[in-house]
Amino acid sequence: MSQTMKLRLACRVMRDGSAKCWGYGFHGQLGQGSTEDIGEAPNQMGINLPSIQLGDVTVHRIITGLYHTCALVRRGALWGESLTCWGFGQQGQLGHGRQDTIGDEAGEMGSSLHWLNFAGLNPQQVVAGAYHTCALLSDDTTRCWGDGSNGQLGTGSSENVGDEPSEMDDLLPALHFSQKIGSGLEGLRLVGGGGYGWVEVLYSGSWGLICDDGWDAKAAVMVCKDLGMAGGQTRFFQGNGKVGKVFIDNINCADARRSIRECTFRGWRVHDCSAKEAAGWGCQKASICPTFFPLFMSGARIVHVAGVQCDLDAWNDYTDNTVPGPAGRQDHTTVWDAETQSALLFGGHASSNFLYFGDVWRFDWASRLWSQVSSNGPIRSGHSAVWDAASQSMLVFAGRHLSTMYNDLYQFFVQTDSWQYLSPPSSPLPRADHSVVWDAMNRAMLVFAGEGAGHVLGDLHRYSLTANYWSESSASHPRARSRHFGILPHDRV
Known part of the structure; x- marks a missing residue:
């Protein structure tokens, strides 16, 4: 059971699914098809108090405005499936698309009531103001109708809604309050x-x-x-x-x-x-x-x-063309920062061989957004890059710009947006399109093969970041090659 009161009116939902109202009834809001007050004379209450004339329904809740009343009822298998209102309706608060008062005359209740239709959406909660009504629907939107003189309907105007045809049911504007x-x-x-x-x-x-x-x-x-x-x-x-x-x-x-x-x-x-x-x-x-x-x-x-x-074995497109990102390019590098869950893209060149890049972009995995973090890096493509988590920095080795091959080594610090040129005592031959792997435990980079100046290489070199020193492996190695890949499973390349 539940009950509600509004100034000169009170209602109660009974255990058997019926509902009863008493008090001021001049506008028919008591649901008896009359304008008589109930409860002001002897023998009108208790077992003599009549139920609201709603027909064969089970009442879930009664909602009262100043001079109008609504019922949230079950007509089928679900609670809150149907909503109907009666009483004073001059501002459209009854949701009938008219300004009529309903329930103040015989024959206006029961099967004659208008049941609001929200295009298959069920009203979950209903509240009533003095001259307006609002319902929270099953799609989590709110719809309001009736007096809008003070903007209480949330439509962005002071116009009434529901007092004219073609304003109600699924035509009501939806208010969204989700986050x-x-x-x-x-x-x-x-x-x-x-x-x-x-x-x-x-x-x-x-x-x-x-x-x-x-x-x-x-x-x-x-x-x-x-x-x-x-x-x-x-x-x-x-x-x-x-x-x-x-x-x-x-x-x-x-x-x-x-x-x-x-x-x-x-x-x-x-x-x-x-x-x-x-x-x-x-x-x-x-x-x-x-x-x-x-x-x-x-x-x-x-x-x-x-x-x-x-x-698991498929590609996803994370491109958002509405948000600026790096220009299209090829022969660039990307490293992954596990701590910040972001990727750093560096360098490369466009389809025109005369347009090379030296910028650094970060792709944040959580937000799925790009941001540029540097624009003054060494301009090149076909280089290699690894990520050193210990120093939160990216190492960039070799590459090309037009016909010039490099064997230089740079370190980019993300937190300070700064580049540092590393100058070990000796370096491998200039190259591009080589492979590189990073030994995080020993903070060492292994570089294999690639395209040199006029010939293809097949050598293997190791750079120690801690010692700032290159060393070449004397072990037998595969044939010379370029544009290949390498991985470091445990202690082998």
Whole structure:
């Protein structure tokens, strides 16, 4: 049971799903098809108090304005499925598209009432002002109608809404009060392994779930991008859900381009979901998907679980043409800074061999945005670069500019945006299009082969950053080559 009061009117929802109002009834707001007051004379209350004439419905809540009343009822299987209003309607607060008063005459209640239609969206909560009404709908938007003289409808004007035809139902302007997930998201994971699992988010040091309300293919794509995987398909299974706390509800990623942080939601830990409605079981490939998902019943309700599918062996496009980034180029280098989760791009040349670059750009993984950090580096392409986490610096070796080959060595410090020329006692031959690997434990760089001045090289050199010294390996080596790659698994190249 629940009850509500507004100045000269009081209402109560009864245990049997009916509702009763008493008090001032001049505008028909008591729902009896008359203008009589109820409760001011003997024998009008108690068992003699009539129920509101709403027809065959179960009342969820009664909402009262100054001279109008609304009922949030169940006409089908769901609470809050239907909304209707009666009483004084001159400002359109009843939502009928007219200025009529409803309920002050016989034959205007019950089956004659107008049930508001929001294009399939269910009203979740309803409030009433003196002469206006607002509803929070199942898509997390708010719609208001009635008196707008003081801007209380949120439409950006002082015009009334709902007092004329073609202003109501799905034509009402939607007010959005959701917020972006943003930097509050501290982490993201799929619990289950591979390219599938429960979607969990880290907020304020704790892991929580995403409710499947609003969960769609676009949200799945954003999750996969944040996890460094490609693809992203949402799938719904029947399952037992997940034990845990829900942190995100009504997620909307329609306008997101790079990250789930750009998606909107109701607010952290603001939800009306249970853990059984969590988003997150999916498959990487059909061949490894479980063929059986057990059914768990909650009363007579089958629980549906949303899932995400990511491809581990695929490419994702993170390009955002609306945000400035580095010019197109080739034969450049990129290194990865694990501490700041960002990549540094340096040098290269455009399709025209006469346009070479010496700029440094940072790509921040969290925001998916580029920013230029230096413009005065050595101009070249076909060089090599490695990242030294200990000094937070990038080492750049050799390369070419037009027909000139280099064998110089530079160190770029990100925090100070400064270049330092390193001058070891001796250096390998000038070259470009060689391979390089970084031995982080010993802070040493290994350089192999590449294209020299008029010939292809096949030598192997090691540079120690600590000693600032080059040494050449005398071991037998593969044939001379260029434009190849090298990796450093443990202690071998």
